[in-house]
Amino acid sequence: xxxxxxxxxxxxxxxxxxxxxxxxxxxxxxxxxxxxxxxxxxxxxxxxxxxxxxxxxxxxxxxxxxxxxxxxxxxxxxxxxxxxxxxxxxxxxxxxxxxxxxxxxxxxxxxxxxxxxxxxxxxxxxxxxxxxxxxxxxxxxxxxxxxxxxxxxxxxxxxxxxxxxxxxxxxxxxxxxxxxxxxxxxxxxxxxxxxxxxxxxxxxxxxxxxxxxxxxxxxxxxxxxxxxxxxxxxxxxxxxxxxxxxxxxxxxxxxxxxxxxxxxxxxxxxxxxxxxxxxxxxxxxxxxxxxxxxxxxxxxxxxxxxxxxxxxxxxxxxx
Amino acid sequence: xxxxxxxxxxxxxxxxxxxxxxxxxxxxxxxxxxxxxxxxxxxxxxxxxxxxxxxxxxxxxxxxxxxxxxxxxxxxxxxxxxxxxxxxxxxxxxxxxxxxxxxxxxxxxxxxxxxxxxxxxxxxxxxxxxxxxxxxxxxxxxxxxxxxxxxxxxxxxxxxxxxxxxxxxxxxxxxxxxxxxxxxxxxxxxxxxxxxxxxxxxxxxxxxxxxxxxxxxxxxxxxxxxxxxxxxxxxxxxxxxxxxxxxxxxxxxxxxxxxxxxxxxxxxxxxxxxxxxxxxxxxxxxxxxxxxxxxxxxxxxxxxxxxxxxxxxxxxxxxxxxxxxxxxxxxxxxxxxxxxxxxxxxxxxxxxxxxxxxxxxxxxxxxxxxxxxxxxxxxxxxxxxxxxxxxxxxxxxxxxxxxx
Numbered sequence: 001x002x003x004x005x006x007x008x009x010x011x012x013x014x015x016x017x018x019x020x021x022x023x024x025x026x027x028x029x030x031x032x033x034x035x036x037x038x039x040x041x042x043x044x045x046x047x048x049x050x051x052x053x054x055x056x057x058x059x060x061x062x063x064x065x066x067x068x069x070x071x072x073x074x075x076x077x078x079x080x081x082x083x084x085x086x087x088x089x090x091x092x093x094x095x096x097x098x099x100x101x102x103x104x105x106x107x108x109x110x111x112x113x114x115x116x117x118x119x120x121x122x123x124x125x126x127x128x129x130x131x132x133x134x135x136x137x138x139x140x141x142x143x144x145x146x147x148x149x150x151x152x153x154x155x156x157x158x159x160x161x162x163x164x165x166x167x168x169x170x171x172x173x174x175x176x177x178x179x180x181x182x183x184x185x186x187x188x189x190x191x192x193x194x195x196x197x198x199x200x201x202x203x204x205x206x207x208x209x210x211x212x213x214x215x216x217x218x219x220x221x222x223x224x225x226x227x228x229x230x231x232x233x234x235x236x237x238x239x240x241x242x243x244x245x246x247x248x249x250x251x252x253x254x255x256x257x258x259x260x261x262x263x264x265x266x267x268x269x270x271x272x273x274x275x276x277x278x279x280x281x282x283x284x285x286x287x288x289x290x291x292x293x294x295x296x297x298x299x300x301x302x303x304x305x306x307x308x309x310x311x312x313x314x315x316x317x318x319x
Numbered sequence: 320x321x322x323x324x325x326x327x328x329x330x331x332x333x334x335x336x337x338x339x340x341x342x343x344x345x346x347x348x349x350x351x352x353x354x355x356x357x358x359x360x361x362x363x364x365x366x367x368x369x370x371x372x373x374x375x376x377x378x379x380x381x382x383x384x385x386x387x388x389x390x391x392x393x394x395x396x397x398x399x400x401x402x403x404x405x406x407x408x409x410x411x412x413x414x415x416x417x418x419x420x421x422x423x424x425x426x427x428x429x430x431x432x433x434x435x436x437x438x439x440x441x442x443x444x445x446x447x448x449x450x451x452x453x454x455x456x457x458x459x460x461x462x463x464x465x466x467x468x469x470x471x472x473x474x475x476x477x478x479x480x481x482x483x484x485x486x487x488x489x490x491x492x493x494x495x496x497x498x499x500x501x502x503x504x505x506x507x508x509x510x511x512x513x514x515x516x517x518x519x520x521x522x523x524x525x526x527x528x529x530x531x532x533x534x535x536x537x538x539x540x541x542x543x544x545x546x547x548x549x550x551x552x553x554x555x556x557x558x559x560x561x562x563x564x565x566x567x568x569x570x571x572x573x574x575x576x577x578x579x580x581x582x583x584x585x586x587x588x589x590x591x592x593x594x595x596x597x598x599x600x601x602x603x604x605x606x607x608x609x610x611x612x613x614x615x616x617x618x619x620x621x622x623x624x625x626x627x628x629x630x631x632x633x634x635x636x637x638x639x640x641x642x643x644x645x646x647x648x649x650x651x652x653x654x655x656x657x658x659x660x661x662x663x664x665x666x667x668x669x670x671x672x673x674x675x676x677x678x679x680x681x682x683x684x685x686x687x688x689x690x691x692x693x694x695x696x697x698x699x700x701x702x703x704x705x706x707x708x709x710x711x712x713x714x715x716x717x718x719x720x721x722x723x
Binding site: 090099 | 529533534537538540543
């Protein structure tokens with residue numbers, strides 16, 4: 001049952017809402033385990049939203065609820081500001097984390113069947129099936145049973161299954177896992193293209209470099225809650241300050257005695273250090289110079305990979 | 320976004336699409352075609368064997384040597400009185416007669432009667448009980464006639480009088496009489512419906528688990544409500560099974576009638592097939608729902624048999640009880656009682672109806688009970704299915720699936 005505060009939160013979100021796909025205060029428990037804790041976020045039309053978090057954080061549960069495959073205990077899924085209905089959820093393209101197609105059904109027939117379940121008429125379903133199988137390079141296998149295809153090709157068919165009904169929104173759970181480099185390129189292209197046509201696109205991934213490259217915004221999930229959400233730059237901007245220092249001739253760990261410094265990475269003579277809030281980087285430079293000539297000294301924001309680690313471990317300390 | 324769309328607001332369209340897929344893929348499957356063909360071969364072979372066994376000459380041939388022709392009238396009289404099928408043939412030479420007996424063209428050869436009236440009979444190895452009775456009666460009557468004549472009476476008049484004496488029976492309860500052919504028909508109907516229910520029920524169970532184990536169910540549930548998926552599957556496979564039962568039933572009737580194996584009325588045979596189809600529909604509704612609900616609890620094909628075993632037991636029990644009791648005791652009271660109960664009626668009722676002698680109230684009651692059970696099963700199994708079908712991995716406990 002939605003609580004009173006939940007209901008107000010939902011109402012606010014509805015008022016503010018324009019288009020897009022939105023989770024509004026969604027909670028879900030499995031017995032004693034809290035899978036989602038009042039999770040809220042919205043993906044605007046034309047936006048690519050990356051969903052990251054460690055295994056078991058609740059990404060898949062959130063996506064299943066967004067699709068109506070699972071029912072939330074409380075909260076709502078909104079599409080264009082209105083609660084998702086059986087009618088509107090047919091307009092979403094979905095790629096479940098657990099890939100699955102009928103193994104003993106032909107590729108072409110299967111895609112037409114899935115397109116028709118999404119409401120397309122048979123002739124339209126057939127032409128869409130041809131379009132997508134051609135685009136994804138599996139048009140030669142239409143009459144083969146899915147189980148006869150290589151794993152890579154099965155993944156392509158799986159993507160075709162998510163796209164064959166020309167969805168208005170995409171929800172893809174780990175779409176890049178198990179893809180070969182060529183397929184990764186095709187997938188990236190498709191995501192951008194769909195977003196370019198105005199579809200909100202949500203995908204989860206453990207490949208954070210891909211997320212950083214492809215996403216307009218990123219949400220980091222931990223223990224069923226969205227602990228950070230924003231553009232990659234915003235997230236990085238909120239992260240700790242780092243310096244990269246290279247002292248080729250240094251013979252000792254010259255940075256060991258600097259107070260509050262955290263060593264992120266050491267590769268040869270090059271180190272990445274995290275500075276405490278408000279620390280003076282010139283002190284670091286002085287320490288480096290006293291160890292030898294400095295080849296490189298640069299400030300930087302941590303990449304998403306480190307940020308992810310930072311956010312996840314920080315909230316871990318809190319809890 | 321601009322894709323032309325069919326309005327798919329109604330669940331009927333969704334159910335029809337799912338059922339259509341089941342129909343297409345199942346009808347095309349090798350297993351289905353082979354099993355249908357095997358069942359057709361089975362019923363046709365059964366009809367032909369029944370015909371071959373049934374048409375075997377049941378008339379006994381008794382040769383009587385010319386020297387013993389005096390026993391012929393008594394023999395004919397006894398044959399008629401006992402209602403036996405005996406053809407009496409004169410044999411001129413004993414040697415010829417003996418060779419006919421050993422060749423099997425004669426079942427017995429009467430070579431003479433002794434002074435005390437005993438008959439001397441030659442057989443190949445044994446004299447059948449029915450012939451022995453006929454001959455003993457004939458010999459007894461011959462002695463009786465001799466005595467009556469010796470006492471100055473008229474044997475023919477006495478025989479006439481004896482024939483007019485009869486036992487008058489007034490039964491308190493009328494017992495239905497069973498045509499042996501209809502008993503056979505009932506057994507065949509039992510085997511057919513049992514095989515068809517078992518086959519289609521397992522098809523449903525395996526279909527449910529196939530979607531779970533291949534994980535395609537998650538993709539389907541993103542567009543379908545669980546009950547639409549379950550209903551479509553049950554409906555589609557039900558139609559596949561119905562087509563099978565109908566084709567096999569019609570093939571059986573045709574084989575029976577054309578070969579002449581079935582001498583009972585066409586109406587009775589057609590009635591049997593119609594009841595078979597009706598009870599298949601009821602039975603399929605009951606068992607496929609239960610099978611679908613139970614199968615949704617597991618995720619691997621190898622777990623299907625064990626999870627549906629409790630339901631399969633009811634199906635097997637009804638069939639085994641029916642096939643082992645009814646052919647010899649079609650009026651058995653306990654079986655009649657069982658045949659009214661929803662999980663047994665689908666196998667037992669069509670057998671009893673084919674055998675005949677089922678009171679109308681029992682037929683009606685069994686149908687009412689099974690029809691009342693179906694909505695309850697739809698509710699229960701639908702709930703279990705909805706809760707369990709998305710939970711892949713470990714076996715879901717039935718209690719959890721029903722509660723959640």
